[in-house]
Amino acid sequence: MLRLTIATLAAISLTACSSEPASEAGDSGAEAAETAQAAETAEEPQLTAEGYGALRIGMTVDEITAEFGEDANPEAVGGPDPESCSQFRPQRAPEGLLLMIEQGVLTRVSIIDPGVETDAGLTVGATSAAVRAAYGEAIQASPHTYVEAPGEYLTVWSTGTPEGPYVQDANARGIRYEVGEDGTVQVIHAGGPSIQYVEGCA
Template sequence: MKLIVAGVALLLIAAAPAPTPTYDWKLTPTGWGPVRIGMNRDQVQKALNDRLEGDAFDNEGSCIELFPQGEALKGSYFMFLDGKLSRISVSSPSKIVTPRGIGVGASADEVHKAYGEALKAEPNHYVDLPAEYLTFWLKPEKSGVRFETDAQRKVEIIHAGDSSIQYIEGCA
């Protein structure tokens, strides 16, 4: 009898849905909470406890940006190259921030203060100065975080991941 009760209890525990993440993780060059650069789509969906949907940028499907379907992650999206997560992006104000406290809406001055001399500044390709790309490389040209600022010098998008954080239009 005790074995049956224990077996039923284990089945109920195993069948229970995974707890919904709080998503209060820090966005880093290597990932966001349990979501790690290099994971495949299924692994990312499981880590987020959310379904990802989107379209390929090319006919071969080697580059795709996917968007979470739940409201909690609205404004975030995930780039996959050859089936592996290469970049995590955030484009609307949320509680998603870097370990240095920078999120969408921060000023360029706050980014410079947080990242100092290690920050590389480049002009924005679509918006005239003072808009710019501010990039911090953990590993030069391999792993970093890029902050895109607008004409008011406010962060409007953050990309974290591998060298794909430099891509301006999809996978180019």
């Protein structure tokens, strides 16, 4: 916000001091403001296989809460066995972002809101065709457990040794797009093997 304010003040100053015609100075000021706004937007974190911004796969609960706050909805039940696996949204995390904690560490970041995009520029609501176009042959497609085609899971692994239909390598990192029966992405998961879970912690 500070950068945007400074850029806006600079644009006003240029308009007042410039010897150019008023219309040209106005155009210059508008361009400066648009550039500042674009720069601020570009700095928004993106969901990657390693996490979301400062939220990194492998962080402990203490590290997460120190950076992003406590559970925004502590009354919600995050899993059948919270000691081994639970899910929650930190108070200072974006709406629609959900973290999975297994054995005390972050293993998955999930997005259920179109306000966050992946490093491929995709968001909840994107079409399966857009996901396939973004990743090409790197995609592993599998049928959706609960809905008919075109519902499916589109998974892209970026690290580790993802061999076989179910990846168990703890070092593997990837992104999974859950496509609903309408052919659009409903949920996006990023992280380790837990991105393959189809129902919460299972």
